[in-house]
Amino acid sequence: MPRKGMRTLIFKSPSPSPSNSPSRSATQPSSPRRSFSDSLMEENIEIAQTLITQWDSDSSSYTNISSLFHDDRQEARLYLKSVKDLQSAMQHFLSSQDSSAEKLIIAQNLMQSAMKRLEKEFYQILSASREYLDAETVSSRSSKASARSSVSDLESESEDESRATTESVSAEEQISTIAMSDLKSIADCMISSGYGKECVRIYKILRKSIVDEGLYLLGVEKLSLSQVQKMDWQVLETKIKNWLSAVKVAVKTLFYGERLLCEQVFAASDSIAESCFNEISKEAAMTLFGFPELVGKCKKLSPEKMFRILDLYQAVSDLWPEIESIFSFESTSAVRSLAVNSLIKLGEAVRTMLMDFESAIQKDSSKTPVPAGGVHPLTRYVMNYISFLADYSEILGDIVVDWPLTISTPLPEAYFGCYDAEESPISIRLAWLVLVLLCKLDGKAELYKDVALSYLFLANNLQYVVVKVRGSNLKDLLGEYWVEKHESKVKQYATNYERMGWSKVFASLPEDPTAQISSDQAKSYFKRFNAAFEEAYKKQTSWVVPDQKLRDELKVSVAKKLVPVYREFYEKHRVGMRRECGEDSLVRYAPENLDNYLSDLLYGAASGGSVSSFSSSSSSSSHSHGRQGR
Template sequence: MGTKNLSEKSGKDDEKNNAGETLRSPLQDPKEVDDKKPADDTEPAANTEGEPDDKKMEQEISAEVEPDSPPLCLEKALEDVDQFLLKPQHNAEENEDASLEIPKFMEKFLDLVEEKIKKYDTGEDKPKWSGVPEEDTALLVSVGRISKLLKLLTDQSKSSSSSSSEENNQGKDSLVNRISVIQQRAMTYLEEEFRLLLEDSRISNNSDPVVHDSKGKQIEQDHSAQPDSELAGSEMDKFPGYSDDVVLNLNKIAKEMISGGYETECCQIYIILRRNAFEESLQKLGLEKISMDEVQKMHWETLERDIATWISTFKQSEPLFSSERKLAESVFADYPSLSMSLFSNLARGVAIQLLNFAEGVAMTKRSAEKLFKFLDMYETLHDIIPRMDELFPEECANELRTETNLVKSRLGESAICIFCDLENSIKSDTGKTPVPGGAVHPLTRYTMNYLKYACEYKDTLEQVFKTHSKIERADSTSRPHDEGESYNADSSNNNRDENQSPFSAQLTRVMELLDSNLEGKAKVYKDVALSSIFMMNNGRYILQKIKGSPEIHSLMGDTWNRKRSSDLRQYHTNYKRETWNKLLGCLSHEGLTHGGKVVKPVLKERFKNFNTMFEEIHKTQSTWVVSDEQLQSELRVSISAVVIPAYRAFMGRFSQYLDPGRQSEKYIKFQPEDIETYVDELFDGTPATSMARRKT
């Protein structure tokens, strides 16, 4: 920047100084000295006594000024520097080609600044930062003036005219070099102090007792230093491990480093240390750095534990992000765009680390047991998205929201694929080995327990299937409407509500496919009665699980439940028809009489057949299994209600036609009470004790 020659202005200042006014600059212009010579001293320079006279005159003028001038202190030098910094701006408007004259006090000012920096930067007894706030302020002010001087002189040197003397340019270059060296040393010191404040205060704060409020936030404590006006109103107590004084000093140092051209160094220190600190905080919460490749190679048991830790860490990271943003905004309060850039850089790195883990999990090989952890992670990401605008700057929030939605979608897609695999696992279970005793099939237990736990995530699964229904339809390989499979004739497909949610429809398909599979397995049993017991056992188990889960019950609906209850009653009827109706045939009156008389051989055969059949039923069906106590009781009561009255009536009417004694004992082996006892031994799943031994 071009400036006007300051000799004229400097001369006026000297006149004021000679008149006894405050000295602004010790620089004397040679012209002014000549103007003040006596008239008789204007002889040509050829006079041999002229040179001594000139020296004498300079000494007289110097003696006139300097005794009244106080020693130049840093405070006074700073005032002079401020005046100097202001002048070129005005002169530049008048004459861009003016040469900038450097006042003599500049060297003294630089000496004072060097001395101050040396005091801070060297020696075992160098003062710690913020030991004497006034001294710290003076140093920062001095460094600020050094930076301004360097910029001014550098710009002026570039724009000065070619008419400037070589000697003048060399002097300026020398001065610029010296100021540059001083600034570099000062910035090196400030850089180190900035780093130490970021490191040491965090460590010391961790060891100091900290008081928190009911929400876990640190309660503000009193400090001797008052907040700077630029930070007034800020709540320093919420910074991540830093007191308000430390944040204030960080702000001041950052301001001087950035204004002095050391923005890169300042920002590098800040981002590295704060990223390390943030990662340490995450590690204290239990989160380890794991790459996506490592995630996919981990055993599920280990990964399952890491997922639980990830969920906990992600939820606890919200206040960390919030306090970190506040710290950046306060340390770089004078540079809002820079503070947002630094925080965004930090937040993005940490958030992407968390998201990469979730994405790695979503990419692992699918298996049924992973569904619930996938849904837990999905819920965690779903909950954080609406709060991103509060946690991150707009641009960063938009970017992270996009990344989070992408990872959430992948988790959702994987969850749907896993759930839809349940259809395929049911369909592929084509085993022909019957379950002993007609008990509940393992497939039924697995499917219903899986659905029970899955439906605890009902709202999340509804959201997942609603959002990714197209993916769900494309992924599933077993659909009755796609493959034309024949389900139950009474399938609720025919009456399905058109407004049924995608997840509810999926659940209904699973239940229908399970019913169809069980009917196929029931046909494996050669005993039709046992196949009915099998269907009763599995049907009751399904209903009980649905009744015990309000989520499944609400999804399946009352109509479906009534239909399944009706099916159970039908299986019960089929069982009684196949077993006990045949037994009751032995007690039929038809053919027992001829010509009004009881035919004894036929009667004896009827009692004999009843005994044999009942013993066989008891022997066989005591090994059958009905694990549901209510169903077991219902069956026993139902059997007794059918058999005992009929047997009692038959025996009461026809036992008299048998000869008392051995003949009666031979053909009437059971009393009605015995029948009830033996019926109560059915469906225990263990062979019964021999009836003959019990009778004796």
């Protein structure tokens, strides 16, 4: 049988019998044919209607105060699924040629009710989980595991996996994980349903208040330039210290955690995540990074304030990679610009203070010699200051890299170690400051009437400089060559002191102490030696060398040149003098005791005394001559 005939038989309607009722088409219009999809979508609406109506905030007092996501997580998952199915049904009927306006109206009303409920749930989770959505917990959690993409992920997780996950994190992180997952699921649902604005509005309001409060609790406040300018330095320094302790927490925890939270909650839309983070964090970040810029703009920042400015610069510089990453959005470019501008202003302030510091050294006009030829207060101040600067060498290197040192004459090679201007601008800059100090000290040495004391002053001060360099980061910056050259200069000053301070004593003895001379000549030599030694001793017991190593070296050097020569002369001629050692004797000092007298030297006036006061207490024997009480 032909196929066409078979189809005719199969699909042909039977002829009505005379006893049957009249044809349906003759009495009423035929209903539109319902497809399988129509039936499925209608069923979706019915299921959604049951669940959404049940949790309608206006339907009962219980649902008004309770939380869907807190009370029944299984039902929460079904609720989100029903909203998704409801949306599918609406799209189906909108695209259907035989769409039912009545069904669309029902679905639309249900959708509005569902969005109202989800909006409330979103607010409740954000509020209730506030302490568990803090930046520190979010930051910590993100380093261990990424957030689950939705609440439905919990359903697919096995019991054993869930238990393992629970045991591996703290209770706070568990609550944080669940809250973030619920927030993301609600946000995904509302955004896909076209109600993202309502969700975002709530999120921005609540989270901005949290970020603002976090910055306030860190002690960061919004200030104007006039307020900063008028502050006493003690007050401003306290605020700088507080800012330094706050900025790392603010960047690495507060803002970093907030960006992570935005990106995880609004993973469905990068633009929404950016918009939220911008509105939540931008104002607080501008307040945070506006402070160092204001400090950098302050007028009359004296050199003593340099190190706090460098601390601010270093803090921003060290955090720049995080700042650039966290505020990488185009909408937060103003934050990056402000951080960079803070560095610029702080760098300008540092340059100004360096120039002021150099000028202060050059303008020092003190005309009073330092008593006893000791270390000048200017030397102590400048070298302590420069050694502290060396601790910031990396930061200072960034600041002065485009600020070449300009002087009228080239500096001696000895002032640079193994560096040149291209390799280490900060080394050149610090070497120059030391040279400015040493030139100033040369002028101050001229204030002493005794030439030997002026050389001792230069030796003391240069020794202090060298010791400071060796004991700090300055050694690495200036180089071993620089140190060796200046140590050699100290020895040169010491030699000049010895020559000028002891030349009369050395000259009072004959060139050949063992030569045969008359008794009168011997007496003359002893008298000349006594007078010269007493004069040198009396002066130099009031002089001072604070550095023990240098002091010992000076006394040993004098002793080596003086005592052997005097001993030879003494042994050759003392017998002929016939009188014992004593105050009135021509032979007042035994060689063995010259070292005792020399040991009194260079401690300052407090420990000194005259030679005669010790001579009177000496023994009658030249071989046992010595000071009482030693």
